[in-house]
Amino acid sequence: MDNIYLYMIIALALLAIADLVVGVSNDAVNFLNSAIGSKAITFKTIMIVASLGVAVGAVFSSGMMEVARKGIFNPGEFMFNEIMIIFMAVMITDILLLDFFNSVGMPTSTTVSIVFELLGAAVAMALIKIGHDGGNFDDVINYINTSKASQIIFGILLSVVVAFSIGAIVQWVSRLLLSYNFEKKAHWVGALFGGFALTSITYFIFMKGLKGTSYANESFSILGGASMKDFLEEKVLSIVVVSSIIWSLLSYVLIAFIKTNIYKLIIIVGTFALALAFAGNDLVNFIGVPVAAYNAFVEWTASGMAATEFPMNVLAEKVPTNNWLLFAAGMIMVLTLWFSTKAKSVIKTSLDLSSQGETQERFQPNFLSRGFVRTAMLMSQMSTYVLPESWQVKIDKQFEAPVVKLSKDKKFDLPAFDLVRAAVNLMVAAVLISIATSYKLPLSTTYVTFMVAMGTSLADRAWGAESAVYRVAGVINVIGGWFFTAFSAFTAAAFVAYLLNLNLKVMFPILLVTAFGLLIRSSIAHNKKSKEVKAEDSLTKAESSSVQGVIHESAGNIANVVKRGNRIYTNAIKGLAKQDLTLLKKNKKQVVKLSNEIDDLRDNIFYFIKNLDESSIGASNFYINVLGYLQDMAQSLEYISKVSHKHINNNHKKLKFSQIKELKEVDDKMELLFNDTKAAFDSRSFEKIGAILDEKSQVYSLVKEKIQKQVERTRTEESSPKNTTLYFSLLLETKDLLNATMSLLEEYHSSHDSSVKPATIAVVDEIVENVKSSDQEE
Numbered sequence: 001m002d003n004i005y006l007y008m009i010i011a012l013a014l015l016a017i018a019d020l021v022v023g024v025s026n027d028a029v030n031f032l033n034s035a036i037g038s039k040a041i042t043f044k045t046i047m048i049v050a051s052l053g054v055a056v057g058a059v060f061s062s063g064m065m066e067v068a069r070k071g072i073f074n075p076g077e078f079m080f081n082e083i084m085i086i087f088m089a090v091m092i093t094d095i096l097l098l099d100f101f102n103s104v105g106m107p108t109s110t111t112v113s114i115v116f117e118l119l120g121a122a123v124a125m126a127l128i129k130i131g132h133d134g135g136n137f138d139d140v141i142n143y144i145n146t147s148k149a150s151q152i153i154f155g156i157l158l159s160v161v162v163a164f165s166i167g168a169i170v171q172w173v174s175r176l177l178l179s180y181n182f183e184k185k186a187h188w189v190g191a192l193f194g195g196f197a198l199t200s201i202t203y204f205i206f207m208k209g210l211k212g213t214s215y216a217n218e219s220f221s222i223l224g225g226a227s228m229k230d231f232l233e234e235k236v237l238s239i240v241v242v243s244s245i246i247w248s249l250l251s252y253v254l255i256a257f258i259k260t261n262i263y264k265l266i267i268i269v270g271t272f273a274l275a276l277a278f279a280g281n282d283l284v285n286f287i288g289v290p291v292a293a294y295n296a297f298v299e300w301t302a303s304g305m306a307a308t309e310f311p312m313n314v315l316a317e318k319v320p321t322n323n324w325l326l327f328a329a330g331m332i333m334v335l336t337l338w339f340s341t342k343a344k345s346v347i348k349t350s351l352d353l354s355s356q357g358e359t360q361e362r363f364q365p366n367f368l369s370r371g372f373v374r375t376a377m378l379m380s381q382m383s384t385y386v387l388p389e390s391w392q393v394k395i396d397k398q399f400e401a402p403v404v405k406l407s408k409d410k411k412f413d414l415p416a417f418d419l420v421r422a423a424v425n426l427m428v429a430a431v432l433i434s435i436a437t438s439y440k441l442p443l444s445t446t447y448v449t450f451m452v453a454m455g456t457s458l459a460d461r462a463w464g465a466e467s468a469v470y471r472v473a474g475v476i477n478v479i480g481g482w483f484f485t486a487f488s489a490f491t492a493a494a495f496v497a498y499l500l501n502l503n504l505k506v507m508f509p510i511l512l513v514t515a516f517g518l519l520i521r522s523s524i525a526h527n528k529k530s531k532e533v534k535a536e537d538s539l540t541k542a543e544s545s546s547v548q549g550v551i552h553e554s555a556g557n558i559a560n561v562v563k564r565g566n567r568i569y570t571n572a573i574k575g576l577a578k579q580d581l582t583l584l585k586k587n588k589k590q591v592v593k594l595s596n597e598i599d600d601l602r603d604n605i606f607y608f609i610k611n612l613d614e615s616s617i618g619a620s621n622f623y624i625n626v627l628g629y630l631q632d633m634a635q636s637l638e639y640i641s642k643v644s645h646k647h648i649n650n651n652h653k654k655l656k657f658s659q660i661k662e663l664k665e666v667d668d669k670m671e672l673l674f675n676d677t678k679a680a681f682d683s684r685s686f687e688k689i690g691a692i693l694d695e696k697s698q699v700y701s702l703v704k705e706k707i708q709k710q711v712e713r714t715r716t717e718e719s720s721p722k723n724t725t726l727y728f729s730l731l732l733e734t735k736d737l738l739n740a741t742m743s744l745l746e747e748y749h750s751s752h753d754s755s756v757k758p759a760t761i762a763v764v765d766e767i768v769e770n771v772k773s774s775d776q777e778e
Helices: 004-038 043-059 062-071 080-103 110-133 137-142 146-178 187-212 228-234 236-256 262-303 323-339 342-354 367-386 389-398 408-413 419-438 445-459 468-502 504-531 547-578 581-603 605-611 618-649 657-682 686-694 696-716 721-777
Strands: none
Touching (some): 004 043, 004 080, 004 262, 004 323, 004 419, 004 504, 043 262, 043 323, 080 468, 110 146, 110 445, 146 187, 187 236, 187 419, 228 236, 367 468, 468 504, 547 581, 547 618, 547 721, 618 721, 657 696, 686 696, 686 721
């Protein structure tokens, strides 16, 4: 390692590619969310439009690269070797942090991560220098660009409030004017909305694009000797007025004569604009640091000075970034956009929280979300006293969402929200991001797009009484994750910089290999998880609309619950016998997963009942009873698993050999019963249920016998209260599990018999009628 810094430049180039991949996986939600959620255009079209926007935006992002060089710290205060340590610490921390958030499907901010990583690493190196020179802690302020850093951080935090508020206001006004029946409005209404939206989007496309190019400051005779940048800044009002007229007229022509859906056009243009703004604003987060490191390396190499003696004043100067490098980065972003599986899980989180309809809520309510919802309800009630009743009726009518009658199995094909909300999301987000970019503020695109989407959801009344507390909890969790990003980015980057400074030649390869190892491991684990087909024994929602169909569909769920329950019960006994804490811990997770799946089935009862035929209403009672018994089984298994894990986890005395032996006898009997039950339901041989019910008395008697034996042991030889409590708990809960299973079988046995007999009678009647008609013909 004669030239450690050359190796570091190569490593930073590789880290830049990795950062582009994980960064785009995280940020794809920013510009794909609205188009995908509204289902306005096909997914392939969305991806093509977004890819073009990303590619163009990447080439236009040169001006933003200065943030990485001098936006957070004063480069002149550091030597070349110190700058390289800062940059390496930032990149290692960045890819690991972003990959973690991508893996859990949470949108975080690449801007916040890079800003606080630069700040953390720079502060760490400043403190090291101060400590070495014997300075004071107050001297840290000399190393940090406090004015610019404060401006960036304040802008990022302010964007949360501004984006949410503006998104909510614009959406409320748009819905009030357009309602949900926007397609039936007069042509001029859609034309005005289209003109306003397209003017906003296209103006900022030009503002964003031109300010980042090398041609922005060139003079053109057609503009009276002014540059394009000056022309756009000085003629704002004129450009906006003329553009509004042109776009409104064009929108009217498209709507009235070509029969084009102007809202779909807005979504297409908005997706392009937001993708362009994303690439222009966020590319610095991915390659800004490696580019700055390369510029520093070139200057240091040319100087011929020692790395410890070469100050980095050169980074404070304006250095244009090579356009081919920007183009290559854009191509990597486009490829990631098409092939990243992690991007889809991040998009799903945002869509779930902004969905207009019912969706499976990912987040649990907390005291904050409940408090916010109660406050909002009180404010809503207060508004009823302020506004006249006639106004309230008119406003409510504009916000009445049309009822789309779809069967339960089709409800997930509905768009998350309509075209108006998608258009507002894109329009507001693109405008806010482009304004920030024009002032060279690395505003968080994640914060802006996410909070705009949440603001429009609130204004559009997507957070109703059924979902508000869950959605608000989700927003709080995401925002909490953003603050965690800032804290962890600062701390981790400072720690990595400290380690690199201890011994660069040793720690550099160790940390680099560790980072790539963790990244590859995470990628393999995620791909494996995403490629897994639906588990063989997972539960499925009933979709039939007849009694007979529900009986047969539910049979599969019962067979799967019995199979998994058998495995959970056996593993609990086995874990106790072997004192295997790992097995018991895994067992607890399995039973929680089973309980959650049963809860999902219960949550689907509303749609199940809605979908039933008029002649099959009786199926609802059967299905509800079946789910109740399945839940009872899951609760018994959960208790058995929990007390077994608790006993071993607390290092209590091991069960006696005789107790283990007796539990194994019960387990063998239960396994035989469960296997027979599973076989009957797998083969749909429901006539075997009667024979299985007869086995109940044998198992029941065995359990009672073991309880009696433990009573006798307790009075004579048992010395451990914990063992006695555990043993009785297991046997008593086994009785409850057995009762729930038998009740389920009895319910099935009686329902199947009652549904088969009428069907048999109907077949016989049909045969008789056929015979009579044949006789008459003869």
